[in-house]
Amino acid sequence: MSLSHLRGELRINEPLMRYTSWRVGGPSDRYYRPADGADLSEFMHRLPNEESILWMGLGSNLLIRDGGFRGTTVSVHGVLDQLRRIDDTRVFVEAGVHCARLAKLVASWGLAGGEFFAGIPGTLGGALAMNAGAWGGETWSVVESVRVIARDGAVRDLPASAFETGYRSVTAPESDLWFVAAELAFTPDHDGQAPARIRRMIAERKASQPVGKPSCGSVFRNPAGDHAARLIEAAGLKGYRIGDAEVSPKHANFIINCGHARAADIESLITLVRDTVRRTADVDLIPEVRIVGEAA
Structure with a gap:
């Protein structure tokens, strides 16, 4: 792939653990941080069609295996960071904007309905991809339209109605589309x-979740009519460890890295929690976290 005229930063065999909220993960064959949206389009246009692509914001809700990712990781946090008001009630937000920043700025503009974004530990791009939510709110409940980029670098706008959305799920009208704005x-x-509501939510989060320790946020979706944390705690797994990966003693739906956990430890603990809850409560917990890459 020719790099002439590209203005971003390309790194080879870049360790991904420094970019994930769990602080684990092997290297990516290639890691690209574009200079801006136009540079990103040019880079995508030059990528071979067979190249695997991993889109990364803050690396939350993402577990990179210890063997790393065979392909190209594209980092948009701090690059696609435009956030501006369109009119009295609508805002334009790029995919690399931290959800907490979005929540606070929208509230400062005298708008309501975006407070829940303060509880999402990632960027808007990731929130759009999985319909992330917190405190009863969901990302796609406030989406009017999205801007997407295809493998060939073409960018286009699509209405929210072009996507099928549900609890922690989003289905695009075609494959190989990535969100760049909404x-x-x-x-x-x-x-x-x-x-004030945001301040109360953040205080509640600090009191009930292991804030400040490496994690991905909630590991499992809440099953209908119940809470994953309650089921995990009822199974006696609070504080259970594999290596340096631990089911948080503070909130059972969090798995924390106590210092030197491997991705394999975390993945093994996810599997053990699922198997145990399935056996004890006859409930199959579905992970929110995306697991990618190869084992060591």
Whole structure:
């Protein structure tokens, strides 16, 4: 692949553990951080069609195996970071914007309905890809349209209605599309309490979740009518460890890296939790986390 005229940064055999919230993972064959959206389009256009691509924001809800990723990782956090107001209720947000930043800025503009973004530990691109949510809110409930990029680098806008969405799931109208931006719609914050609600939510999160320790956020989806954390705790797994990977004693739906965990330890613990809850409660917990790459 020719790199002439590309303005971004390409690294070879780049360790991904430094870019994931779990702080684990082997190297990516190639790691590209584009200079901007135009550079990203040019880079995508030059990639071979058979090349595997891993799109990465903050690396939350992502487990990279210890053997690394055979392909190209594209990093958009800090690059696709535009966030601006369109009109009284709509905002334009690029995929690399941290969800917490989105929540706080929308609230400061006197808009409500975006407070839940403060509880999503990633970027908008990842939130769009999995319909991430927190505190009863979901990403696609506020999406009006999205901007996507295809393998050939072509960028186009699509209405939200072009996608099928559900609880922690999003189905695109065709394969090999990645989110680069979205238009989101909110409502006027008539009581002026959106910033206060965010502060309460963050305080509740700090009190109930292992904030500050390497994790991916919630590991499993909540099954209908129940909570994954309750089922895991009922199975006696709070504090259970494999290597340096531990089911958090503070919140059972979090797996934390106690210092030197391997991706294999975390994946083994995910499997053990699923098997145990299936055996004790007859419930199959579905992981929210995406697991990619090769074993060591």
